[in-house]
Amino acid sequence: MNIDELFKIPAIPSGKNKRKLPDNPSMEFLDKYKEASRDDEGEGSSAKRRNIMEEDTDEAGDYELGEDDYDNGEADEEEGGRFYGGGLTDEQRRMLELVDEIDAEEPEALDAATVKKYILRFEKAINKNQEQRVKYPDNPEKFMESEADLDEEIKNLLSLTQAPQHYHELVNLGSVPSLLSLLSHENTDIALDAIELLNELTDEDVGPGEDFADEEKAETIIESIKIFVDALIENQLPELLVQNLQRLDENEAADRQGVFNILSVFENLVSVFPRHSEHIVAKTDLLPWLLKRINTKVYDSNRGYACEIIAILLQDSRDNRVKFGELGGIDVLLRVLSAYKRKDPADDDEAEMMENFFTSLCSALAEPEIKKLFLEGEGVELMLIMIKQVMSRIRAVKVLDYALSTPAGTGNCYRFVESFGLKTLFSMFMRKGIKKLKKAYKAYSESEEEEHLLGIIISLFKNLPQDDVQQLRLVQKFSEDNYEKVDRLFDLLDQYEARDKAVQQEIATEKEELDEEDLEEMEDQFYIRRLDAGLFTLQRVYLTIHIVCEENDGARDHATMLLKRRDMTLSDLSAFIEADDALLKEMDTVRGPVLNPIVQNGDLNKKTQNNDVEMPQAEQAASVEAL
Known part of the structure; x- marks a missing residue:
């Protein structure tokens, strides 16, 4: 078959002389079109149209609609003619479909x-x-x-x-x-x-x-x-x-x-x-250029992209983080973040840029040198202000969790208490204004905030000396309002234990269908599922209760009463910590660096990876033996 002959275009008047039809002409339009055509066309053009129609008859499929090819429109409508059939024969339609299929194919490698x-x-x-x-x-x-x-x-x-x-x-x-x-x-x-x-x-x-x-x-x-x-x-x-x-x-x-x-x-x-x-x-000189590029006040796509590149560069490299600090990167981040201490980002793109600012700050705070620069740049004070904003709140809490952790965060712990951070911390811990916040910010994650609030509390207990007035202020907080904060800890204990037990039941059911080889391969995945369900936060709850009971006699008596209602004792807290310690020792890697607190000789060591940011070694609790 000659495809050129099949789609040959007959000799018709040039396009500039044609009347234009709408994509979907109605019958009324066609009737008017035919009347106008009869008035405008003479005998010569009628003869030309007859010649075209004769050519269509002689060469099957070799046609295209002329101006008056719609003269028999009523018959076409009744008999399913060319116009209502698309103007193509079945053979032509098949050939066009074939061409479309060829065009749609991926080009050859x-x-x-x-x-x-x-x-x-x-x-x-x-x-x-x-x-x-x-x-x-x-x-x-x-x-x-x-x-x-x-x-x-x-x-x-x-x-x-x-x-x-x-x-x-x-x-x-x-x-x-x-x-x-x-x-x-x-x-x-x-x-x-x-x-x-x-x-x-x-x-x-x-x-x-x-x-x-x-x-x-x-x-x-x-x-x-x-x-x-x-x-x-x-x-x-x-x-x-x-x-x-x-x-x-x-x-x-x-x-x-x-x-x-x-x-x-x-x-x-x-x-x-x-x-x-x-x-x-x-x-x-990429890093200096990036710092200069983000150090402006107006959002644009390249500024947003520049801060994203910074977050990527700081993600896994101590050398890059230290260099970032040497170039004044912490001051730049605190300066650009200060633009949001009284307002939230205007749109999603700007919100993403702000998120990258916070992510970069968290990455950098993995290094002791950066914690010192953060303190000198009054980062603690800025975060306490930004906590009051809807979108900045949870991110500022996360930054404080990172800044206060490890012995290198001791200076930030003192500054936190001196800047009246305890009032802000426990107001959030007691969920004040949470309903309004959830309504205003749909992306808010209460479980993530609870994890970081507990992290801050543990770091404060670890880094502030026992006889220091700042820790006494912290301990006293758990005695206020008839030990309501201890009650809150046990509410969290019930909440996260229920989540963990539900996941463990699902895992137990799945294990019954696995052989030993598959079971061994899935152990890490099962543990990650428990972490995703809140095991890490549950561990922090246990540790916080443990520390509070060690430091506050009244809180210990209140906790003992609450444990008794659950048919538990303080020894059960110790057993949980010891059991999880044994489990965590067997885990080499969870989400990159190990994400879990480990109690060893009274020290709580933790590494965490959240959003691909490593949180360095961690919070210390009171000794298990003291229980």
């Missing part, structure tokens, strides 16, 4: 030979452009064509994202230096094109996903991407990108997009290969 061809053409375009620019430096018209060709070849290389298994060919053919040389091209548009290409080539989506079926091919792709990225780093890609950040003018739309793409490249490099994070911070 590029083979190595095709990739090499693209790369060689790209190299040729670069060389030609360089030659033209050297030969005619003062006559842009002479090298404009070669620049356009280079631009086209850069865009052609975007197709390599369909074949990441061949990325190493860029290295083998020595094209990585050529590609990176474009970042310093005299024509900023060419540099921006190269940045866009690098962004696409390094995008984490080009790699095999978790559901990638062919494991062998997945390994090949990962190795090829690794070779390419390592070559980029060796040829000083980070340094060149930072140079472009400094020369681009964000007042121009194209440059603004270029800055966004550069930040995206950095995110790709660090997300896919975290080992490059410290190299980027140590060898470039």
Whole structure:
């Protein structure tokens, strides 16, 4: 079958002489259309229309509707004619469906030979452009064509994202230096094109996903991407990108997009290969540029992206955190966060930016040096103010939990009590204003807040000396209002024990269907499920009750009475802690670093990973033996 003949267009008057029909013409419109056609057309045009209709009859399917082809519209309506049938025969419709299917198919994967061809053409375009620019430096018209060709070849290389298994060919053919040389091209548009290409080539989506079926091919792709990225780093890609950040003018739309793409490249490099994070911070001025970029008052997308990159860089690296502190990063974060001490973010994008500010601060506070800088920058006072805001509340509590933990947080513990933080802390602990807060902020998580409030209480007990007036103020809080705070602790105990028991029952049922091998593999997952249900907070509740009973005789008597109602004793608290201690010792990793408190010789050591932020060693409780 000749498809060209099938879809041949008959010789009809040019489009400019046609009347235009709406997409869905009504019968009234068609009647008016026919009357107008009869009035406007003469005999000559009638003969032409007859010739067209005769041609349609002679060549099956070889037609297109003319102006008066709707003259028999009523008959078409009754008999299901061409207009109401779509104007196509069944054979034509099948052919169009076939064409649509072909268009919808994914393009074929590029083979190595095709990739090499693209790369060689790209190299040729670069060389030609360089030659033209050297030969005619003062006559842009002479090298404009070669620049356009280079631009086209850069865009052609975007197709390599369909074949990441061949990325190493860029290295083998020595094209990585050529590609990176474009970042310093005299024509900023060419540099921006190269940045866009690098962004696409390094995008984490080009790699095999978790559901990638062919494991062998997945390994090949990962190795090829690794070779390419390592070559980029060796040829000083980070340094060149930072140079472009400094020369681009964000007042121009194209440059603004270029800055966004550069930040995206950095995110790709660090997300896919975290080992490059410290190299980027140590060898470039990226971190100073990021700090300068976020230290403004007006929100924009690049400012939001810059603070996200900071959060990523600080996530897993002590070296990066220390460098961040040395560059004055804590002061910058506290300054930009202070903009929200009297108001909440205006929209979701700004709220995400504020979230990244808090995340970066929590990451940095994992280091003792940063806790000191936080104290000097009056971070405790700022967080106590920001707690009063709806969206900042839970984030500020989390920051205080991190800032007060470990012996390095002792100074922050003193400052917290001196700044009347106990009043704020226990007001939140007793859930004052919680209904109004939940109504105003749908994303509020009460369980997360309870976890961090308990963490603050434990850190205060640990870091404030027993005979110090500040700890006496803390201990006295649990005697106020007829020991209502002790009652609150037991409410939390009931709440989180019920959650943990429910999950344990589900796990026990699932274990019955598993063999020993599968059971061993699932133990970590089962434990994580318990943590997600609130086991970590339950552990903190037990420890807080334990500490309060040690420090406050009246609270101990009240707790003993409440335990008796539950058929428990203080010894049962000790048994729970000891049992969980044995369980936690068997756990090497939970969500990255171990997330659990461990009682050992009276010391409570804890590491936590929340939102990919490591919380360093932890809170100390009174000795188990003292119970």
